[in-house]
Amino acid sequence: MMHCDIEAPWRAAARAALREEHFDVLVIGGGINGAGIARDAALRGLRVALVEQGDFASGTSSRSSKLIHGGLRYLQQGDLRLVLEATRERERLRRLAPHLVRPMRFVLPIYRGGPVGRWTLKAGLLLYDLLAGIRNVQRHAMLSAAAARTAEPTLRSDGLVGAGEYWDCWTNDARLVVETLLSATQAGAVALSYARVSGFLTDRGRIVGARLADTFGSPEIDVRARVVVNAAGPWVDEVCALDAPAPPRLRLTKGAHVVVPRARVGNRAAWVLHARRDGRVMFVIPWGEQTLIGTTDTDHVGGASTPPTVEPDDVAYLLETVNYYCPSAELTPGDVVGAYAGLRPLVAPESAGGAPSSLSREEDLFVSPAGLVSIAGGKLTTYRVIAAAVVDRVVRVLRDGGDPRPIGPSPTARLPLPGGTADPQRLSMQALSRDGHGMAGPALDHLAGRYGERLGEVLAAVDEDPSLRTPLLPPFPDPRAEVAMAVDREWAVTLEDVLVRRTQLGLLDAQATTAVAEDVARLMGARLGWSELATRAAAQAYVEAVERNRRGWG
Numbered sequence: 001m002m003h004c005d006i007e008a009p010w011r012a013a014a015r016a017a018l019r020e021e022h023f024d025v026l027v028i029g030g031g032i033n034g035a036g037i038a039r040d041a042a043l044r045g046l047r048v049a050l051v052e053q054g055d056f057a058s059g060t061s062s063r064s065s066k067l068i069h070g071g072l073r074y075l076q077q078g079d080l081r082l083v084l085e086a087t088r089e090r091e092r093l094r095r096l097a098p099h100l101v102r103p104m105r106f107v108l109p110i111y112r113g114g115p116v117g118r119w120t121l122k123a124g125l126l127l128y129d130l131l132a133g134i135r136n137v138q139r140h141a142m143l144s145a146a147a148a149r150t151a152e153p154t155l156r157s158d159g160l161v162g163a164g165e166y167w168d169c170w171t172n173d174a175r176l177v178v179e180t181l182l183s184a185t186q187a188g189a190v191a192l193s194y195a196r197v198s199g200f201l202t203d204r205g206r207i208v209g210a211r212l213a214d215t216f217g218s219p220e221i222d223v224r225a226r227v228v229v230n231a232a233g234p235w236v237d238e239v240c241a242l243d244a245p246a247p248p249r250l251r252l253t254k255g256a257h258v259v260v261p262r263a264r265v266g267n268r269a270a271w272v273l274h275a276r277r278d279g280r281v282m283f284v285i286p287w288g289e290q291t292l293i294g295t296t297d298t299d300h301v302g303g304a305s306t307p308p309t310v311e312p313d314d315v316a317y318l319l320e321t322v323n324y325y326c327p328s329a330e331l332t333p334g335d336v337v338g339a340y341a342g343l344r345p346l347v348a349p350e351s352a353g354g355a356p357s358s359l360s361r362e363e364d365l366f367v368s369p370a371g372l373v374s375i376a377g378g379k380l381t382t383y384r385v386i387a388a389a390v391v392d393r394v395v396r397v398l399r400d401g402g403d404p405r406p407i408g409p410s411p412t413a414r415l416p417l418p419g420g421t422a423d424p425q426r427l428s429m430q431a432l433s434r435d436g437h438g439m440a441g442p443a444l445d446h447l448a449g450r451y452g453e454r455l456g457e458v459l460a461a462v463d464e465d466p467s468l469r470t471p472l473l474p475p476f477p478d479p480r481a482e483v484a485m486a487v488d489r490e491w492a493v494t495l496e497d498v499l500v501r502r503t504q505l506g507l508l509d510a511q512a513t514t515a516v517a518e519d520v521a522r523l524m525g526a527r528l529g530w531s532e533l534a535t536r537a538a539a540q541a542y543v544e545a546v547e548r549n550r551r552g553w554g
């Protein structure tokens, strides 16, 4: 980890608040669940702190398939409750964050003798629409073989007898976390990244806070809080172990994704395919000029602190299926331009048998005898309802401890995320009608789609410094202003924070980003007060990390 010679002002302020104040709630983990809990609690008027051992969203929450979906395959598993909750939540998130949660068309091809028959699929899609209720994105359609070929000309035509077409949503997982946290801090929460909980503070057997170790070498801090919430995702068991020895609750499985140029696959919609090796469902998702392919689902050995890596066999598993269903793609590992793997924190002990993909995606909320409230499992899609349930539990613990304050129910079902108060298309058109602040339509569409109502903040930055209008890494539209936004307003302190999570250039074309590492380091260094040496070291560290990642599977 690179050491900054000067601490960013927001970090110093957060550290001071963590040291001095007594919080109602301390949340451990800055993934989607932790961010959702911090936001919910802060909006109910509680004094909240959140700490994250790495960058916000650096755990599972930036390594998902990025779908906000009902989960068609959970229907197959008979999990109607999960699908009902998830489809309803999908529709709600579309309204609360239209810039981050966007409709996407899915095509599930049907092949003669294949794993899904036409009538089963039709019944499944009908039920899927019904569960979504009247606010459904768009209703499904069944396509004939000819219509399927017209819709997706590069799909294997041998044995193709038709397709099911349905709609779900696509998001930017890491930015969903950042916006949720922005809302939390606007409501008064204190958030600090690169700060790891290394132990608990106790008083007469009750947890009353936690000890924080700072990754950048600042002294340890004792944070005092009435309730501590463990939202550590794949690390939930490890955090529980800091409290008291307990049998593991999670079975960690790894999911790998790869990114290839979309021109090679030619998919117009997202495809739902069955993996050649084991029949599991996987997705082939259009992502601008690229295609995202995922995921695998295999047991992960070594616990949460062993980082999940993309292995040659993961790449082979994904590419062999795409090459079969899209014979013209002829993808080889050399075509992969980006790859990432994440850990699913699935609720089931290590001893649980069965294929990883058969395990439940439901969450588990539990409180230890010392009062540690833990949340494990869940999905990105349902994070808002999970957060509300956790905060309800926190409120009960506070009441049991004699807290007399009136604390209301969760208000998040109706409150948009910070960028979510306006239609992104309208925002982009408005900006264009005012000369686009020197930027072209596609760049404005990209920015409005990413920042929503916060587009104004980006435009203010480019007005102040016109050099920020230039795209960072053509042909991707992301202007250099996004580096400024990430550092000034979104807590980014390393190149990876900027390139992999605030923008996703490091996922879309990892190798290409190494060419702009120095430019990004200079932009960041100028804002964070880095020395020449630290700036060069930061660029170097990023390039080495990309190369290490590529060597894993390449």
Ligand code: FAD
Pocket: 028, 029, 030, 031, 032, 033, 034, 051, 052, 053, 054, 055, 056, 057, 058, 059, 060, 061, 062, 063, 064, 065, 066, 067, 068, 069, 195, 196, 197, 198, 231, 232, 233, 234, 235, 239, 254, 255, 256, 295, 341, 342, 343, 344, 345, 377, 378, 379, 380, 381, 382
């Ligand atoms: P995390 O995001 O991992 O956050 C936990 C955080 O806690 C981490 O950032 C970690 O650094 C931090 N932490 C751990 N220990 C400490 C400590 N001691 N001190 C401080 N911080 C600590 N869901 C969907 O809805 N749609 C999808 O398309 C989808 N696809 C997926 C694909 C894959 C491959 C995977 C793995 C999951 C997918 N999911 C999907 C599920 C979803 O991504 C997860 O359920 C969700 O991101 C979990 O969020 P979390 O906050 O619990 O965990």
